[in-house]
Amino acid sequence: MQPTFTSSRILLPVKPWFVYTTLFLGLMLNFLVPASWAAVPDWIALVLCFWSVREFRRIGMGWAFMLGLVMDVANSAALGQHALAYVVLAYLASTLSRRILWFPLAQQALHILPLLLIAQIIQALIRLAAGSGMPGWTYFAGPFIAAVLWVPFTYLLLLPQYRPAEQDPNRPI
Amino acid sequence: MPGIDQAPPPFFKRGPAPLALLSFYVAASIALFVVDLKYHSVDLLRQAIAIVVDPLQRLAQTPAASIGALAEYARGMDQLQQENAQLRRARLDIAPSLARLLHLEAENDRLRRLLDMKEREKASGQIARILFATRDPFSRRIVADKGGQVGIVAGQPVIDGSGVVGQVTRVSLLHSEITLITDKNQIVPVQVVRNGLRSVVYGLGGGQLELRYLPANADIKEGDLLVTSGLDGIFLSGFPVARVKRVERDSAYAFARIVCEPVAAVENFTDVFILSPATQTTPLPKELTDQIERKAEKREDPGPSAPDKPIKKSKGR
Numbered sequence: 455m456q457p458t459f460t461s462s463r464i465l466l467p468v469k470p471w472f473v474y475t476t477l478f479l480g481l482m483l484n485f486l487v488p489a490s491w492a493a494v495p496d497w498i499a500l501v502l503c504f505w506s507v508r509e510f511r512r513i514g515m516g517w518a519f520m521l522g523l524v525m526d527v528a529n530s531a532a533l534g535q536h537a538l539a540y541v542v543l544a545y546l547a548s549t550l551s552r553r554i555l556w557f558p559l560a561q562q563a564l565h566i567l568p569l570l571l572i573a574q575i576i577q578a579l580i581r582l583a584a585g586s587g588m589p590g591w592t593y594f595a596g597p598f599i600a601a602v603l604w605v606p607f608t609y610l611l612l613l614p615q616y617r618p619a620e621q622d623p624n625r626p627i
Numbered sequence: 628m629p630g631i632d633q634a635p636p637p638f639f640k641r642g643p644a645p646l647a648l649l650s651f652y653v654a655a656s657i658a659l660f661v662v663d664l665k666y667h668s669v670d671l672l673r674q675a676i677a678i679v680v681d682p683l684q685r686l687a688q689t690p691a692a693s694i695g696a697l698a699e700y701a702r703g704m705d706q707l708q709q710e711n712a713q714l715r716r717a718r719l720d721i722a723p724s725l726a727r728l729l730h731l732e733a734e735n736d737r738l739r740r741l742l743d744m745k746e747r748e749k750a751s752g753q754i755a756r757i758l759f760a761t762r763d764p765f766s767r768r769i770v771a772d773k774g775g776q777v778g779i780v781a782g783q784p785v786i787d788g789s790g791v792v793g794q795v796t797r798v799s800l801l802h803s804e805i806t807l808i809t810d811k812n813q814i815v816p817v818q819v820v821r822n823g824l825r826s827v828v829y830g831l832g833g834g835q836l837e838l839r840y841l842p843a844n845a846d847i848k849e850g851d852l853l854v855t856s857g858l859d860g861i862f863l864s865g866f867p868v869a870r871v872k873r874v875e876r877d878s879a880y881a882f883a884r885i886v887c888e889p890v891a892a893v894e895n896f897t898d899v900f901i902l903s904p905a906t907q908t909t910p911l912p913k914e915l916t917d918q919i920e921r922k923a924e925k926r927e928d929p930g931p932s933a934p935d936k937p938i939k940k941s942k943g944r
Contacts, residue, residue, distance in 0.1 A: 481683070482683070482686075482687045483687075484762075485683060485684045485687035485688065486687045486688065486690075486691065487762065488691070488759065488760070488762075489759065489760035489761060489762045489763075489764075490760070492764055511641075514645075514648070515645075515648050515649060515652050516648075516652075518652075519652045519655070519656065522656070523659075523676060524676060524679075524680055526673075527673055527676040527677050527680050528680050528684055528762075529761055529762045529763045530761045530763055530766075530768060530770075530797065530804055531763045531765070532660040532663050532664050533659045533660060533662075533663040533669055533672065533673055534655075534656035534657065534658070534659030534660035534663065535656075535660055537652070537655075537656040537659065538652075538653060538656035538657065538660070541649065541652040541653060541656060542649075542653070545645060545648075545649045548645065549645065578765075580660060581765040584660075584664045585811075585812065586765035586766055586811060586812070587765065587766075587811040587831075587832040589764035589765055590764070593764050
């Protein structure tokens with residue numbers, strides 16, 4: 455099937471405070487998850503990936519690096535472990551963004567999956583090189599769940615940017 | 628003409644090229660984790676970030692914690708009464724030995740002094756509450772609610788009601804991080820209670836421990852209790868660590884594979900007791916101190932330096 459660009463709607467410009475709020479909420483969601491739930495997706499990676507695809511001028515590798523350091527301290531992982539994974543994730547997402555946005559949502563999710571997996575594998579490689587144990591296969595289940603969540607996530611995060619379908623100049627809002 | 632070889636001003640300000648930025652950040656993070664994992668010398672940066680992150684993390688976990696507290700509150704009256712009766716019975720069980728403990732300790736001290744032995748160190752420390760387990764899937768660590776503000780330092784041993792839980796490995800202002808004995812990088816020197824055999828026990832992850840480097844014909848059986856031997860100068864001797872669960876003797880290998888289970892409730896998180904760091908160290912035997920002195924003399928005149936480093940290290944504790 456030839457992909458078309460007809461499904462994309464013309465969006466309002468993004469509000470910066472909304473981007474920062476979603477990043478903060480992603481961080482809080484990550485803090486909330488107990489350690490025993492290994493398969494829960496890395497929310498901040500997903501949100502970061504989303505904004506790197508949509509708004510790569512605003513959210514880029516600098517943000518990825520800072521958020522990665524915060525996650526390193528919060529998870530008491532090796533300092534720089536999340537940072538490296540997120541920076542690579544943000545770079546790949548922003549380079550591929552022109553291509554990814556051309557596809558319908560389900561196929562976008564297929565593009566996102568390898569990016570998130572790469573981020574997870576980078577972290578595993580760093581820790582295995584440092585002599586830690588294998589985390590178990592549920593560790594790699596997170597990106598798959600996150601990729602499935604890409605479709606609802608896109609609707610949720612683009613909600614403030616949608617124009618009403620029927621424009622009515624007399625409507626107050 | 629003056630302006631001809633000047634580049635025109637850029638239409639859009641875009642900053643450095645993405646590839647340049649990527650290589651900069653990748654280099655920065657690689658430098659960070661190499662320094663962190665190898666030399667442990669970026670703790671200041673970690674603590675600075677932790678000052679901001681710790682309160683946020685606690686805030687995020689408040690709802691879950693309060694739901695747990697509510698569930699505790701809503702538990703039935705008779706369940707509490709049962710628990711109370713059980714605790715009372717348990718206290719009665721240990722009452723006879725506990726009542727004589729003080730007397731025995733005093734007697735032990737007296738006898739040790741008679742024999743001219745060093746007095747045993749008494750355990751002291753503080754109680755801390757476990758807040759959560761860290762989300763790092765590669766290690767087994769928990770976070771306790773006491774940190775640098777009450778004088779906890781890295782290296783202090785941690786026990787619970789039944790045995791050794793782990794060791795404090797990192798301290799921030801309000802929290803301290805405890806590496807469990809089941810972590811793959813945690814090693815505890817132990818002694819078998821039944822016959823006094825000494826060895827070290829390694830964490831395996833997954834709630835198990837392994838007693839390594841014991842010969843295949845070592846006298847060790849299933850159900851043997853392992854207690855800390857105190858040889859490391861960190862753990863006081865005599866705290867239960869693990870019980871031998873399975874012994875596999877295979878003549879193809881030089882060592883037996885001995886899997887143990889921790890005695891303490893290592894993977895359920897309740898209150899723990901953080902022991903003060905050991906202050907008294909066992910002095911080295913006289914022959915060894917003589918040897919060291921001789922080597923020190925030797926080193927003054929140019930000669931091959933002998934590997935006396937480990938001895939010095941254990942002395943410094």
